[in-house]
Amino acid sequence: MDSRRRSFLATAGSVVTGVLAGCPGFLSPSTGPDDRNNTEPELEGAGVRIPDSVESTYPQYQYDAANSGAVPGVSGPTGAIASLFEFGDGGFAPGRRMGSPSLRDGRLYLTEGRVDGSDRETFVYGVDAIDGTRQWATMYRGTNAAGPTAVADGTVLATVGDELVGLDPATGTEQWSFERSVQPGITVDGDTTYVVGRRSGRPTLYALSVGDGSLDWETTVNADTVPVTPAVGEDTVYTGGNALQAFDVATGETRWSADYGVTAPATVTSERVVVGSGTTVRVFDPADGTEQWNDDVETYGNLESPAITNPLAVTDGTVYAVADRGLTALSLTGSRRRYAVEMGINGTPVVADGYL
Missing domain, CATH: 2.40.128.630 (Lipocalin)
Structure with missing residues (x-):
């Protein structure tokens, strides 16, 4: 058995323990010091409605196989944002980082990479999307990968180190690995x-x-x-x-x-393939690869070698690209610039209900 394989697994209602490389351990689905999740009980009293269920899906990074970054039929927050719960402390604790989650059937799936001295671990989690309760956790040793997950019918996909694994979405049990x-x-x-x-x-x-x-x-x-x-x-x-x-x-x-x-993954529409190429957005005909147009994004001198490295978001009429901690919006049908704004961060744009 690969030494990075699961050393312990927890599911809601049961705990399975095991030993690898002489190091036993367990994870409990109940709330405790190591769960690192915090539900805010006073939110409804503050005028924020806690949903009874989550019906929407976000099956993979940038929403779909086309990397569109455009989520149909969903409205994101437009006013003050309140935290319903917090899970993990990857954004605050040195040596810990969280990957981009996927969402299906009311459950979030995400990875966490940890470094503690010479120890490296990757956790794949199933988390309740309403209150942040951990439903299961699967641990792999020898790696601290924290990449995005994807979820399809009956399978959660995650990269663990340099290996792709498929897990059961209900229990976190590994179903297969591509080595x-x-x-x-x-x-x-x-x-x-x-x-x-x-x-x-x-x-x-x-x-x-x-x-x-x-x-x-x-x-x-x-x-x-x-x-x-x-x-x-x-x-x-x-x-x-x-x-x-x-x-x-x-x-x-x-x-x-x-x-x-x-330099960035392509985003695909029925009539165009849009990519980041250094600090240039290039648009191609999907039939034969003919370049339709290109335009440079705005740069601000924040980085020594700025480039578009994250996927672009593409709606019916606009391309959104991030580089050098700034956002540039271009017309999809030509190279006319709609606007550019310095944000102070490099992120991946996602569009929902007219908001970015």
């Missing part, structure tokens, strides 16, 4: 997941079955380092590094390649 080197960044389209990594030193795109982790196909990507996280539109998957490349989703065969360096 080739992959990077954080998981794209799910139907019953297939796409990840990138390096095999024998070659940058590689993998297509796997969500259900059992079996490999459908793999192909080499033109990149000096690890390719950007894949995006999927129609019957094509897009990734790249030294160039933007389009591959057939069924076979992995190359459909076209555009010789522009890619």
